[in-house]
Amino acid sequence: MPGTLTTMQCPKCGQSVLASAPACQFCGTILNVAPRGRAAFMAPADDRKTWQEIVYYILAVVWVLWGAYYIAMGIGLIPSVWTESKFWSASKGGAFIGTIGGVYLFVGIGLLFEQGWIQFITKIMCWLGIGLTIINLPFVLFARHPLVPLLMSVVQMALYGLQLHVIAAVGDV
Numbered sequence: 590m591p592g593t594l595t596t597m598q599c600p601k602c603g604q605s606v607l608a609s610a611p612a613c614q615f616c617g618t619i620l621n622v623a624p625r626g627r628a629a630f631m632a633p634a635d636d637r638k639t640w641q642e643i644v645y646y647i648l649a650v651v652w653v654l655w656g657a658y659y660i661a662m663g664i665g666l667i668p669s670v671w672t673e674s675k676f677w678s679a680s681k682g683g684a685f686i687g688t689i690g691g692v693y694l695f696v697g698i699g700l701l702f703e704q705g706w707i708q709f710i711t712k713i714m715c716w717l718g719i720g721l722t723i724i725n726l727p728f729v730l731f732a733r734h735p736l737v738p739l740l741m742s743v744v745q746m747a748l749y750g751l752q753l754h755v756i757a758a759v760g761d762v
C-alpha cells in the first residue's frame with residue numbers, strides 16, 4: 590500500500606521512524622494517538638450525535654406536526670376559532686392559519702434536511718417569537734389569571750431558545 594512506508598522524524602529523539610508507527614521504536618514516544626483508518630473516518634460523525642442533534646430533529650418534527658395541525662385547522666378538519674369566528678369569515682381565517690401552517694411545515698421539512706438557509710429563517714422566526722412573547726408579557730401579567738399564560742410564555746421562550754441553541758450546535762449558520 591503506498592504511503593504506509595513513508596518515514597517521519599521522531600519529534601523527541603530525531604530518529605527516522607515509520608509515519609504509520611504508533612510509537613517511536615527508538616525512544617517509545619507515542620506518535621499516532623489519533624484513531625486510524627475506518628475509526629478515524631467514523632469518529633467525527635459519531636461526535637456529532639450529541640443531545641443537541643437529537644433535540645434538533647425532535648424540534649424539526651415538532652415544526653412539521655405544528656404546521657400540519659394549523660393546516661388541518663385552516664381547511665376545517667379541526668374546528669377552531671380561525672374558521673368558526675363571528676368576526677371574520679371562515680375562508681379568511683382558514684387561509685390565514687393555513688398559510689402559517691404551510692410556513693411551519695416548510696420550515697420543519699427544511700430543518701429535517703439541514704438546509705442552511707431554512708435554519709437561518711428559523712433563527713429569525715425564533716428571535717421574532719421571543720420578542721413577541723416579551724412584548725406580550727405585560728398583558729399576560731395583568732390578565733385575570735396570569736399563571737397559566739405566564740407559564741406558557743416561559744415555555745415558549747425556552748423552546749425558541751432551545752431551537753436557537755441546537756441550530757447553532759448542529760447547523761452551519
Ligand SMILES: [Zn+2]
Nearest residue numbers: 599602613616
Ligand atoms: Zn524517538
